[in-house]
Amino acid sequence: MRNNVNIDESVISLAQDMIRTVTVNPPGDERILAEHLERVMHEGGLTTKLYPLSPQRASVVGRVQGTGARPALAMVGHIDTVAPGEVPWSFDPFCGDLSDGKLLGRGAADMKGGTAAIVAAAIAVARTKVPLQGDLIVACTAGEEVDCVGAVDLLNQNVFKGVANMLIPEPSNLAVYYAEKGALWLKVVVHGKTAHGSMAHEGHNAIDQLTRLLEQIRKYPFELTEHKQLGVPTVSIGTVSGGTKVNVVADRCEATVDMRTLPQEDHERIVEQVREMAVKLTPAGVPPPEVSALVDRPAVETAGDDLLVQTVAASVREITLEEGVVGTAPYFSDAAVLIPVLQIPMAICGPGRPELAHQPDEYVQLDLMTKAVRIYMSVIEKLLA
Numbered sequence: 001m002r003n004n005v006n007i008d009e010s011v012i013s014l015a016q017d018m019i020r021t022v023t024v025n026p027p028g029d030e031r032i033l034a035e036h037l038e039r040v041m042h043e044g045g046l047t048t049k050l051y052p053l054s055p056q057r058a059s060v061v062g063r064v065q066g067t068g069a070r071p072a073l074a075m076v077g078h079i080d081t082v083a084p085g086e087v088p089w090s091f092d093p094f095c096g097d098l099s100d101g102k103l104l105g106r107g108a109a110d111m112k113g114g115t116a117a118i119v120a121a122a123i124a125v126a127r128t129k130v131p132l133q134g135d136l137i138v139a140c141t142a143g144e145e146v147d148c149v150g151a152v153d154l155l156n157q158n159v160f161k162g163v164a165n166m167l168i169p170e171p172s173n174l175a176v177y178y179a180e181k182g183a184l185w186l187k188v189v190v191h192g193k194t195a196h197g198s199m200a201h202e203g204h205n206a207i208d209q210l211t212r213l214l215e216q217i218r219k220y221p222f223e224l225t226e227h228k229q230l231g232v233p234t235v236s237i238g239t240v241s242g243g244t245k246v247n248v249v250a251d252r253c254e255a256t257v258d259m260r261t262l263p264q265e266d267h268e269r270i271v272e273q274v275r276e277m278a279v280k281l282t283p284a285g286v287p288p289p290e291v292s293a294l295v296d297r298p299a300v301e302t303a304g305d306d307l308l309v310q311t312v313a314a315s316v317r318e319i320t321l322e323e324g325v326v327g328t329a330p331y332f333s334d335a336a337v338l339i340p341v342l343q344i345p346m347a348i349c350g351p352g353r354p355e356l357a358h359q360p361d362e363y364v365q366l367d368l369m370t371k372a373v374r375i376y377m378s379v380i381e382k383l384l385a
Contacts, residue, residue, distance in 0.1 A: 008370045011120035012103065014040060015369065018079070018112040019096035019105035025080035027056065030142040030150075033079050034060040037119060037140050044123030046138070051153055053142055059150040061159055062119070062138040064126045066384060070134035071164030073383050075122070075376065076151070076334055077115030078144030081107035087360045102363040109352025113364035114169025114372065115140055117351060121376035132384040137163060144334050147295065151334040155341055165308040165345055167379060170333045171352025174316055174368055174375070175325035178309045178347055181230055182261035182299035183332040184270060185238070188213065189254040190278060191287040197247035206253040207242045209281055213289075214240075216277050217257055220270070224262040229328040230299070234260045256294065260330065263299040297336035300346065308345040308383075315378035316349065319371050331357070349375065 021033040031052065038048045041062035052058040059079075066072070084093040084106050091097065093106040103113060122138045139159060141150030154160065170177075190210045195203025214237055222233045235257065242253025259270065271293055278289035302309060304326060316324040331354070335346045351368035 015116035016096035023080045025145045031058040034058040045126035059141045064136040066132035066134040072135035072162045074137040074163045075118040075167045076139045078141045108364040109171045110357035113369045114350035117372040121373045134384045148337040151337040168348045169350035171354045176313045177329040179301040180329040183297045184259040185295035186257040189290040192251045194251040195249040203249035207250045210253040227262045300339045302345040306345045312347045315375045319374045
């Protein structure tokens with residue numbers, strides 16, 4: 001029982017440290033946290049390596065060496081967060097305080113609570129000195145919230161060579177997710193012709209043009225309109241900006257669009273079709289529209305009856321004494337970068353509540369975080385011991 005208490009205290013303390021280390025992306029500034037996690041994992045018995053991206057940014061990887069009799073298991077969590085946002089919080093977003101059984105702060109749910117749990121689980125396993133049949137890899141990545149730059153870098157560095165399964169502790173309320181929607185974020189810029197507001201007929205209003213285009217994009221005819229588990233694709237207009245002055249006809253307007261897509265959807269085709277829509281709305285004599293992808297991540301899917309998914313689900317049942325939920329994620333994660341290249345199964349299971357991600361007054365429940373540590377230890381034992 002004392003070991004359990006020590007594990008609980010260590011994961012809570014580590015998660016507090018992580019929240020109090022500001023890694024808002026942009027700009028990221030993850031290196032100071034990556035270096036801290038490197039020290040923690042090294043002191044916990046893992047072999048560690050820092051993967052710098054810049055003087056201010058880095059990912060870190062810890063490894064428990066196995067005998068090689070089984071393939072490796074990777075657990076991957078990101079260490080950057082989104083900004084606190086403009087809506088006031090009822091507490092300091094970076095306080096890392098404990099209150100009513102909750103750990104408070106930006107990133108608590110998404111996903112410093114989950115990342116702390118995989119680190120704590122790996123350290124607990126390493127300290128048992130029980131030999132593993134395969135390597136255990138813990139990757140703490142930079143940059144997931146914007147462009148998954150850390151995951152891309154670790155791929156290029158061959159960190160995941162020999163990995164056969166990947167567990168990602170993104171917020172799922174300890175449900176087990178085996179698929180996630182793709183993400184295609186578009187930047188759309190249209191141009192017009194400036195004129196004095198009193199002679200608007202002499203110009204061409206780019207805001208009007210973009211408004212008509214956005215209405216078409218909202219109704220985009222996706223190739224795949226429904227998925228049994230993931231549901232339907234979605235379109236959300238994220239930002240719109242244009243014009244310079246109330247009495248001047250706007251000659252430029254831009255928007256960003258968030259599309260969430262289903263497996264096998266062709267993102268290049270979507271970009272080209274949106275570009276064609278924009279061109280058709282562009283009058284003669286004005287510059288052509290610009291359509292580009294800010295983020296292009298495919299949907300990821302593992303079979304629901306895959307050994308990894310069922311193993312994680314069994315561990316959830318053992319630790320929580322509840323049946324647990326097996327389903328799919330509406331968001332994307334580092335898996336969108338890693339899985340299409342590695343071609344291995346993935347499962348998402350994390351202690352955070354998905355609906356708290358990117359919200360004010362973010363928190364993670366302490367009991368779910370400590371249960372997550374034991375779930376991950378159980379998965380490691382089942383797959384590697």
